[in-house]
Amino acid sequence: EVQLLESGGGSVQPGGSLRLSCAASGFTFGTYAMSWVRQAPGKGLEWVSGISGNTVSAKYVDSVKGRFTISRDNSKNMVYLEMDSLRADDTAVYYCTKALFGGCEYWGQGTLVTVSS
Amino acid sequence: QSALTQPRSVSGSPGQSVTISCTGTSSDVGGYNYVSWYQQHPGKVPKVMILDVSRRPSGVPDRFSGSKSGNTASLTISGLQAEDEADYYCCSYAGSYSWVFGGGTKLTVL
Numbered sequence: 001e002v003q004l005l006e007s008g009g010g011s012v013q014p015g016g017s018l019r020l021s022c023a024a025s026g027f028t029f030g031t032y033a034m035s036w037v038r039q040a041p042g043k044g045l046e047w048v049s050g051i052s053g054n055t056v057s058a059k060y061v062d063s064v065k066g067r068f069t070i071s072r073d074n075s076k077n078m079v080y081l082e083m084d085s086l087r088a089d090d091t092a093v094y095y096c097t098k099a100l101f102g103g104c105e106y107w108g109q110g111t112l113v114t115v116s117s
Numbered sequence: 118q119s120a121l122t123q124p125r126s127v128s129g130s131p132g133q134s135v136t137i138s139c140t141g142t143s144s145d146v147g148g149y150n151y152v153s154w155y156q157q158h159p160g161k162v163p164k165v166m167i168l169d170v171s172r173r174p175s176g177v178p179d180r181f182s183g184s185k186s187g188n189t190a191s192l193t194i195s196g197l198q199a200e201d202e203a204d205y206y207c208c209s210y211a212g213s214y215s216w217v218f219g220g221g222t223k224l225t226v227l
Binding site for chain 1: 118120149150151152153155157162163164165167168169170172174204206208210213214215216217218219220221
C-alpha cells in the first residue's frame with residue numbers, strides 16, 4: 001500500500017523558513033517523480049514543484065522560484081521542500097504526491113503552513 | 118504557467134450527466150496525453166478520478182470518464198449521484214517535470 005506522510009508544517013513569520021518532509025512507502029521510490037501541490041485556504045489546487053526519480057530534473061511554479069528548493073533522498077525514501085523567504089501568500093496546506101506524467105496518483109494527508117506576523 | 122480554464126460551477130439533477138471542460142494550450146493540454154482529474158470534498162484530500170486523459174484508477178466508478186480534443190479536456194459524470202457533489206480539478210503535464218492545475222469547478226447535484 002502506497003503511503004505518503006508529510007511533516008514539518010507550522011507557523012512562521014514573513015521572511016522565515018520551513019522545511020517540509022515527505023516519507024514515502026509502498027512503492028519503488030527512486031523510480032517515480034514526486035511533486036508538491038498546495039492549497040491556500042478556500043482556494044484551488046496549485047502545483048508547486050516537481051522532481052524526477054533520479055533527481056536530475058526539478059521544476060518550480062514561477063511564484064516560488066528562487067525561494068523554494070525541492071530535493072529527495074532515494075536511500076531514505078524521502079522528498080523535501082525547503083521554503084525560504086516565506087510570504088503570507090505561501091500560507092496553504094502542502095500535499096506530497098507520487099507523480100506520474102499522467103497525474104498525481106497518490107496524495108499525502110497534507111501539512112499546513114501558516115505565514116503570519 | 119497560466120492555470121487551466123474550468124467553469125466555476127456546473128449542476129445537474131440525480132441521474133443526469135454533466136461535463137466539465139478544461140482548456141489549456143498547446144504547451145500543456147494540447148501537447149501531451151497527460152490530463153488528470155481530481156475530486157475534492159470539503160475538508161478532504163483530493164482523490165484522483167482520471168489519469169492519462171481517460172484512464173480510471175482502480176475503484177473509480179465507470180460513471181466517470183475523460184476525453185480530450187485539441188487544447189480542451191473534459192470530464193463527464195453520468196448517472197449523477199448526491200455524493201458526486203464536490204469540487205473537481207483538472208491537471209495537465211506541462212513538460213520537464215512540471216504540471217498545471219485548473220481553477221476548479223464546483224459541482225452541485227440539484
